[in-house]
Amino acid sequence: MNKWTTSIWCIVVLLAGSGIYHFFQTPIKAKSLPVSVPLTSEVVNYHDDVKPVLAKRCVVCHACYDAPCQLKMGAYSGIERGASKERVYDGERLIEANLTRLFEDGHTLAQWRDKDFFAVNSDTPQTSTNGLSSTDYQTAANENLSSSVIAHLLQLKHDTPVETASETPALLNKEDYPLNINRAYQCPTIDDIDDFKEDYPLWGMPYALPALDKQENALILNWIAQGGKGSDDVVITEENQQHIMAWEDFLNGNSLKSQLMSRYLFEHLFLVHLHFDAKQPQQFFKLVRSATAPGQPIKSIHTRRPFDNPGVERVYYRIVPLKQTRVHKSHMPVLLTSDRMDKYEDWFLNDDYEVTSMPSYKPEEASNPFITFAQLPINARYNYMLDEAQNTIMQFIKGPVCRGQMALNVINDHFWVVFSEPDLDLVQNNGEFIQQALQNIELPAEEQSNALPTAWMNYAAMEREYLNAKSEFINTKIKDKLSIDLDLLWNGDGENENMALTIFRHKDAASVVKGLVGDTPQTAWVLTYPLFERIHYLLVAGYDVYGNVGHQLNSRMYMDFLRMEGEFNFLALLPSETRDKIRNKWYRGSVSEVEEFVYKGNTSKIETNIEYKTDNPYQELLDTMKRRFAGTISERHYLNNGFKEKEAIASFNTINSLKGKNISLLPESTIVRVYDKSSDEQHFYTMLRHSAHTNISHLFNEEDRRLPEEDTVTIASGFMTSHPNAFLQVEISELPDLASRINKMGAEPDYAALLDTYGVRRTNPKFWDYADNMHSYFKNTYPTEFGYLDFNRLENR
Incomplete structure (x- = not known):
């Protein structure tokens, strides 16, 4: 041991003896937290008292993979697990991330601490506070509160609220309150909570929203003071x-x-x-x-x-x-x-x-459903997927791929989806063809979650080979038996509303609803069994949200091919001379070379058997499909499911007819409450803006391909989004004015004025009243589909 090592050890011994060494080894605790509520010894129950408040005030932001700091507050185990400085959604990571799925990838506190999750309430609370003297109770309660990140952030919000008392609440300063969902999160531990409060004094919780009311705040703080315990039993x-x-x-x-x-x-x-x-x-x-x-x-x-x-x-x-x-x-x-x-x-x-x-679980086989389930009848598999088609497609949207431009700018903002008839002798229902053409096809999941972002050239070649094989099979085996008409489309067996669906994209989120909603979608798809199955194994079963950038890029590129195939199937129903014209409108400007490679030579040359009577066959086909499916198609989102007054319906129809740059000023998704003050009747509607593009052929620079003059809007009854950007409330007699204002918008101040009159901004003191009313209506009207909406994308305009 040299003299320098000896000196260091001497210093360590001296520090240990003086107590300073212990100081460096003990986490620095936050200062005492004087709370704004009286502490009570009355027991606060997590399940009965606390969880309902957390659901409507905290879970609206802290749920799913995109919960800020991975703090999931919809279950006690999520609160106990705490928060993490690592992000789940990360489109730049070079290697796959560790799995952190609640209830799956960790089951003990020690396991989560090993995964670098840190406590937001004390792991060792000073409890039980039951039976303590008043003085001892107060001491233990104060220690529990001082050790709780949640308590500090709730109190910070109380000390610096964001809402105003005026009828037109002030906008939040964008520098003080960044709201972009890709913003850099600050995830303070209890050791650095005081620095956080000093650096970000306006960032109390709920973030950029009004504070909890006094009763709710007192309930949560008293629960924490009593040790913050609970269970998920x-x-x-x-x-x-x-x-x-x-x-x-x-x-x-x-x-x-x-x-x-x-x-x-x-x-x-x-x-x-x-x-x-x-x-x-x-x-x-x-x-x-x-x-x-x-x-x-x-x-x-x-x-x-x-x-x-x-x-x-x-x-x-x-x-x-x-x-x-x-x-x-x-x-x-x-x-x-x-x-x-x-x-x-x-x-x-x-x-x-x-x-x-x-079948085996080898990745190259298990990732391919046409190998794994080759022994199951195709008709059985396809009937299963059709039976709950909305749910199957919903998994593409609400599953792990549910967020982010990398995943969702591969689809248009508004399109219809219908399905091929399972009982027809189509190539896609032919077991012989599937066996030959798809057993050797690869999906990105085969490369697992650490992939190079260059495999899409191989995927493109395989996709073109598959489409060529399909064309050859049609021409040599079933061409003479094939009639290209609406009988090719599944009619839901006369009773299943899953027969026709509408998909909406709202920038980095999406939704799917039953029915053909909206007058003229931007595009339409016809899904066949092999296409439907491949999308599921690409975006659901095989997609890893924790995967690296290569896996995510390859998945996005592969979805390009599958989207095009669905579009090809729909175009085949149109006159052959109009197919290229319509597709060229969908793919204007600079189009991906890979997409052109797949597309070239793969449009169907078989003529449609549908007799068209107008010079707009695309719109004629859409209208014919609606009439054909009438009686079975879902009417859930029809306007007359809400107010039935002619003036109200006329105002909604006026909004639905609008198109152009004025529409581009609207958010992607808006929840609209319409009420009748004379009868207390109310209904909620969803208004969605559909952004138009020259094409969606490229991953980046989406704004450079925008066509705001072609933007459209759909307002319909009920809830058609999980991610609202804005809230409006309008008295039924004011609907004509709302429609007129939207039509006349020319610049951002016009939209701000619209919100001044009808908006419920996130700074509004009555924001939570609106949110509670909305969720109560949702739960009472649609109890099976109900779930709390996500507030992470609420705008500040």
């Missing part, structure tokens, strides 16, 4: 328990046919929320893989992807309760009934076919 009703037992028995049959069916169902249901009550569901559940059979305690198996190797000889499929507060951006309800079980049994188990062996 769920009591399953006896009726639901019986349903679970029946479904677990069905999903865990011993035959190879049953096991393969259940693997297929799991890979399509692993994200959804299951329920058993068609009218008023109170409990929702999830399907998980387990190492244990029904009747035994569940040992969940969680892998990066649902088709990854489970590491056990036999997988069992079990149903567990949903423990987190429902949020609309991730809520995808699926009803399990005896009728649905009969359907699955008829499609997958009663058909005359054999399963001779279970």
Whole structure:
């Protein structure tokens, strides 16, 4: 040991003896927190008292993968886990991120601390405060509050509120309150909370929103003062328990046919929320893989992807309760009934076919559903996907791919989706063709989550080869039997509303609803089974939100090809001489060379059998589809589901007819409350702006391809977004004025004036009244679909 090492050790010993060494080893605690509410010894219950307040005030921002600082407040386990300085959505990372899915990738506090999550309430609260003397109680309560990041941020908001008392609340300073969802988050620990408060005195919670009212604030702070304890225990009703037992028995049959069916169902249901009550569901559940059979305690198996190797000889499929507060951006309800079980049994188990062996979990095979499930009848698989088509597509949108330009600027802002008829002798329903053409096709998931962003050239070549094979198969085997008309489209068997859907994109978010909503969508798709299945394995089963930039880029590029294929299928219904003209309008300007490579030579040359009578066959086809599906198509979002007065409907129709630069001043998504002060009747509507582009062929520079003069808008009944940008409330007699103001907007001050009159800005003192009313209406009107809306994208204009 040299003299310098000896000197260092001497200093360490001296510091230890003086207590200074202990100072450096002990986390620096925040200063004492004097709170603005009286502390009470009356016990505050997490489940009954606290969770409802957190749901409507905190979960609206802190839920799902994009919760700021990964702080998920919809479950006690999320609060106990705490926050992280790492982001889930990161389009620049070079290697895959560690998995941090709540209830899946960590189950103990130690495991989350090892993943660098830090406490937002004390891990070792000074409790129990029950039975303490008044003085001791106050001391313990103050220590718990001083150790809580949440308490500090709530008190900071109380000390520096953002709302104003005026009728026209002031706008927030954009420098003081950045609202871009890609902004750099500040995620303070308790050790640096005092520095945070000094640097960001206006950033109390809820961020850039009004403070909690006194009663709510007191409730949360008293809960924290008492130790901030709770649990996520769920009591399953006896009726639901019986349903679970029946479904677990069905999903865990011993035959190879049953096991393969259940693997297929799991890979399509692993994200959804299951329920058993068609009218008023109170409990929702999830399907998980387990190492244990029904009747035994569940040992969940969680892998990066649902088709990854489970590491056990036999997988069992079990149903567990949903423990987190429902949020609309991730809520995808699926009803399990005896009728649905009969359907699955008829499609997958009663058909005359054999399963001779279970497929492997090797990535190159498991990532390709046409290899894994080759032994299952195509008709069974396609009927399953069609039966809940909205939910299947909803997983593309509300699943892990749900946020970010990289994922969503691959689709247009407004388009319709319909489906090919499963019972016709189409190439896409032909097992021989699927076996030949798709077993060798690759998807980005095969390369796992650390991929080079150059594989899309290979994908493009494979896609073109597949389309060529499809054309050849049609020309040589079924051309003479093929009639290109509306009989090719699935009609929902006369009863299934999933037959026709509308998809909306709102910049970096999206939504899908039943029905053909809006007069003229920007584009339309026809989905076939292989196309539908590939999209699912690209954007849901195979997409890794924690993956690196290569994986995400490759997924985006691959979706280009699949979007084009859906468009090709729709164009085939139009006269051949108009197809290139319409597609050229969809792809104006500089178009990706890869897309041109795939497109060239792959438009169908078979003439349509539909007789067109106008010089606008595109609009004529859209109108004909609406008439053909009438009687079965969903009417959920028809305007007359709200106020039926002629003047109100006329005002909505006026808004729906608008087009041009004035529309471009509107946010992407707006919730509109319309009320009648004479009767207290109210209804909520969604108004969506559809941004037009020369094309959506490129990943970057989207604004350079904008065509604001072609922007359109749709206002419809009910809720058609999870991510509102603005709130309006209008008395029914004021609807003509609202329509007129929107029509006359010419610049940003005009939109600001519109908000001055009808807006409920995020600074409005009555903001939470509006939000509570909206959520209450949503829950009462659509109890199955209800989930709290996301407020992370609320604008400040």
